[in-house]
Amino acid sequence: MKETHILLVDDEKSILQMVEMVLKKEGFHHIHTAETGAEALQIVKTTPLHYIVLDVMLPDINGFDLCTKIREYTDVHILFLTARVTDFDVLTGFEKGGDDYVTKPFNPLEVVARIKAQLKRKQLISHPGAVIPNKKLYDFGHFTVDEDAGELSVDGQLVSCPAQVFLLLVYFCKNVNRVLSKEQLFTAVWGYDHMVDDNTVMVHIRRIRERIEPDPSNPIYLQTIRGLGYKLVKDYS
Template identity: 70%
Template structure:
């Protein structure tokens, strides 16, 4: 973890100092801070962080808008810090490119735990041997290419946020199996705790918007009522 670069974005000095102190104790040596959206964008371009903790309420730029701008430069994991707890706010965060969120007030050790889980998964992926060609999954109108990190829909490479792609890969590796929300959360986000259903549900919707002819009536990634979700190899006709 020592070489991983962390960016903390918040306009409250007390929060920045607390998080930086905890991260330093946990052996994170490259921790950068920003108090405004402008500073955050500069830091993203300069340091290329592996993980970003992003406050929603900033003095110069809404955190959701800032997330969209950050996504122009990096696919780093973005965790929102927010005092907002409405479903609409949380959904907005995911739609703008966020991967996770924690509500204020928060326990800094929870953020560290989530950070470690994500970076451990990413580190394992980075260190892995080249993925064989059988990691290319064909589903009629779309292809999930693990090796290239690409989703190809109707022959066209389709932009796909990192966490959405990881979820789709997990489904592709477990085709025709029903996976519960809890199983998906543990497998893709890397920790057992799930604040609510929104995280998984929003990412399911984002997958459907990319692979389904009609996202409102999915035929590939289907809901199994009371159990979870299933990616089917051959949609029912």
């Protein structure tokens, strides 16, 4: 945690100070703060970040639009802080490249718990699967997933993949040809004891399909098993 860089973006100083204080108590030392989108983007451009907590309502730019700009520079995990609680707002956040969200008012301990859980999942996610010996490289012909390099290649071309989408895809690769429920996926990849929002998994499944499927509307690799969950198929023919 000593080398973990976290960016907090909010126009309320009290929130920044509160979350920063709790993070420092939990052993995080490299904490960056920004009160505007412009400040945040400058930090993103110059600092290797591991996690971003991003407020939706900023004085100079909408947090959703800022997320899109951030994605031009990094695939780091982004957690939205939002007072918006409708399904449309939540889905908008995911579509713009966000990975998770917490609604205001919130308990800073919950935010810190999510940060710790996500960083832990990123480091320790390890389940058996079809992997090439001595390499964390998963080859499905049409696409390959290089876990060590953090790369997804489709038809030989590198494809941009946000951190949370990549982690979910890796988990499927490690459990190839197994049916996984939404609850299993949420617990394993997001690191929470219970599923907070059904939309979270569904949107990330769609984001994977948009990258690996020849026709995302008719998936052949990442299949829906009605009433049970999802399955990444190694030999679909």
